[in-house]
Amino acid sequence: MTGHAVRSPAARRWFALAALLAGAAALAVTVLVLLRDPLELVLAAVLVGIAVAAAWAALVRRGPRRVLATAVALLALAATVALPDLRAYLWFLVVVVLVALSGAATRAALGHPPSTDGTPVGPARHGVLILNPRSGGGKAARFGLAERARALGVEPIELRPGDDLRSLAEQAAAGGADVLGMAGGDGSQALVADVARQHGLAFVCVPAGTRNHLALDLGLDREDVPAALAAFGDALERRIDLAELNGRVFVNNVSLGVYASVVQSPDYRDAKAATVARQLPGLLGPDAPRPDLRFGLPDGTRSESADVVLVSNGPYRLEHLSGFGTRERLDRGSLGVVTVTVDRAAEVPRLVSAEMAGRISRFPGYRSWSAPEFVVESGLPAVEAGVDGEAVRLAPPLRFRILPGALRVRVPRDAPGASPAAMLPPGTRAVVVALVRVLTGRTT
Numbered sequence: 211m212t213g214h215a216v217r218s219p220a221a222r223r224w225f226a227l228a229a230l231l232a233g234a235a236a237l238a239v240t241v242l243v244l245l246r247d248p249l250e251l252v253l254a255a256v257l258v259g260i261a262v263a264a265a266w267a268a269l270v271r272r273g274p275r276r277v278l279a280t281a282v283a284l285l286a287l288a289a290t291v292a293l294p295d296l297r298a299y300l301w302f303l304v305v306v307v308l309v310a311l312s313g314a315a316t317r318a319a320l321g322h323p324p325s326t327d328g329t330p331v332g333p334a335r336h337g338v339l340i341l342n343p344r345s346g347g348g349k350a351a352r353f354g355l356a357e358r359a360r361a362l363g364v365e366p367i368e369l370r371p372g373d374d375l376r377s378l379a380e381q382a383a384a385g386g387a388d389v390l391g392m393a394g395g396d397g398s399q400a401l402v403a404d405v406a407r408q409h410g411l412a413f414v415c416v417p418a419g420t421r422n423h424l425a426l427d428l429g430l431d432r433e434d435v436p437a438a439l440a441a442f443g444d445a446l447e448r449r450i451d452l453a454e455l456n457g458r459v460f461v462n463n464v465s466l467g468v469y470a471s472v473v474q475s476p477d478y479r480d481a482k483a484a485t486v487a488r489q490l491p492g493l494l495g496p497d498a499p500r501p502d503l504r505f506g507l508p509d510g511t512r513s514e515s516a517d518v519v520l521v522s523n524g525p526y527r528l529e530h531l532s533g534f535g536t537r538e539r540l541d542r543g544s545l546g547v548v549t550v551t552v553d554r555a556a557e558v559p560r561l562v563s564a565e566m567a568g569r570i571s572r573f574p575g576y577r578s579w580s581a582p583e584f585v586v587e588s589g590l591p592a593v594e595a596g597v598d599g600e601a602v603r604l605a606p607p608l609r610f611r612i613l614p615g616a617l618r619v620r621v622p623r624d625a626p627g628a629s630p631a632a633m634l635p636p637g638t639r640a641v642v643v644a645l646v647r648v649l650t651g652r653t654t
Contacts, residue, residue, distance in 0.1 A: 219651065222318070226648040229315035233642075236308035261286035316641060328446030331412075331620065334389035337364040337442040338382040339416065340375070340402060342394035349418040353435045355393050364391070364442045369398075379405035387411060389442055389620065393435075395419030396462050396598040400452075403617050404459040407452060412618040414441040421599065423462045427537045428619065429626040440622035449615040450540035453523035455597065456609055463522040463546075464610070465596040466586065467501040504587045505549075508579045513549065517575075521610050522546040525580050528570055543614040544580040551575040584610040 261283045339359045341350040350356065356366040365387075367378055379402045382390055391414030392402035399415055406413040416438040417425035425432050428450075452459050500515040507513055520526075525546035528535040537546075552561050552575055561573055570576060585607050586593070592603040 222648050223651065225315045225318040226645045229312045230642070230645055230649065232308045232312035232315060236305045236312065239305050239308065257286045257289050316645065328448035328621065330623070331445055331447045333443045334364065334412075336386050337362075337389040337391065337414075338367060338385075338387040339364050339391040339393060339414070339439070339442075340367045340369060340378055340382065340398075342369045342375075342392075342398055342418070345394040345398065345419045346422075347420075349435055350393050353418070355416065355418065355436065355439070358436050358439055359442075362439060362442055364439070369394070375401050376405060383409040383411060389414060391416055391439075391442065393418040396422065396424050397600040399424050400459050400461040400598050403452065403461060403619075406618070407459070407613075407616050410618075412447060412620050414438065414620050423536075423598075427540055428621055430621065431625065437622060437625070440624070441620040444623060445620040446623055447618055447620045448541070450617050450619050451523055451543060452613040452616040453521075453545060454611050454613055455521075455595075456604060458597065459613070460598045461523055462598050463520055463526070464598075464608075466503055466519040466521075466593060466608075467550075468517050470594045470596045470601070471501075502588045502590050503593070505585060507577075508581070513551075515551070516549040517552045518548075518550040519586065520546075520548040521584055521586075522548075523612070525578070528578070541615060542580070543612060544582055545584055545610055545612050546578065546580055547584055548576070548578045550577075582612050586610075 337359075339355070341355055343350050350368075356368065359366040365382075367382065369375055369378060375398060379390060379392075383405060389412045390402060390406045390409075392399050393416035396419060398419070403413050403415075405411075415425050415428055415430065416435065417430055417432045418435055422430075422432045425438070430438050452461060454460070455464055501517065501519075503516055503519055504512065504514050505516075505519070520528075522537070522545065524537045524540055524542045525544070526535045526537055526548070528548060550561070550570075550573065561575070571578070588606040588608075590606065593606050593608060595602050595604055595608070
């Protein structure tokens, strides 16, 4: 089994130096261009902003207003390209490349060595791995997970059409399994993890799904899928939280409101952009009704609606609503709650800008807090929800609660064992300070 690369302190110092130099160069180039030709750069920025706002208006409107907004967006882009000096765009590309290089070097410099967070445990006596061959475009077969599991003395069980995943996991537990693993998407991970929790078994997450958010926050290498099988051998074990919605366990998050409505479409998985464009006018357009979602706020008052409600197993560090973020830890003992409310007439372009810039938490209608429990009420007979990425409809009220330390989870001893949120400090200033500490040898 291939281990995870561990960078030496010297290599991390070189990466820290490269990150700081590339970041400083990007800032210097930006200042230089602003001083050299400020009017044209500002005009270009204004035109691009108009194009973005008009393009969004085209998405959330229908009929003649959509045609008009599309025309404005195209004219703004044409005017931008027609500016006399295109060198500003070349400098812009240079800045983008420098920022990307700085980001990559930062991740390399601040990346953690293998984690020691957990209790060392020996190999599983009777390990069982359930595989979903359809998850992740067939990753289980592509990486030969069944054969690799057998070579490690782990019993593979394939989920076939018509099989009930929970029943397979229950049968494995009844058959004497002491470690239960799942190779599939996050929805399948949640179901098998719940069975492991109920039987007091250790759990192994094998990232054979599409996004694999749980694996990401466990600090597993999502690109090296077979490496996760090492958790059936000598491993580190720790306890993590699970969360529950009306008795159903989830490992990542539940989305309500606009995003949940979009993912309900059967066309969403195969044509995300087209589905979003088709449904947004009815969801965020100027005449669109707000979702009927009512809940209590931390200050004791109540909210009668929100366009987006995200409830997670532990607080997320969010940059985008669409792709979620990551969690610093999975043992906080609390739910994370995020709500977003948008003024249809004035704030939709601002929401888009915040989403595109990865600064959704700075949007005025954004609110977040933590709580052990959370209840959402509605006058609808069923509320659309996305539970760990799976579209469902649930009868209200929706009752969320955290299950602190509910699951014993095993990870390979050579896995990084830390999520991106745990590796990178929040905010530019904190990242710079951390890089300087690495460069000067004041951190390990």
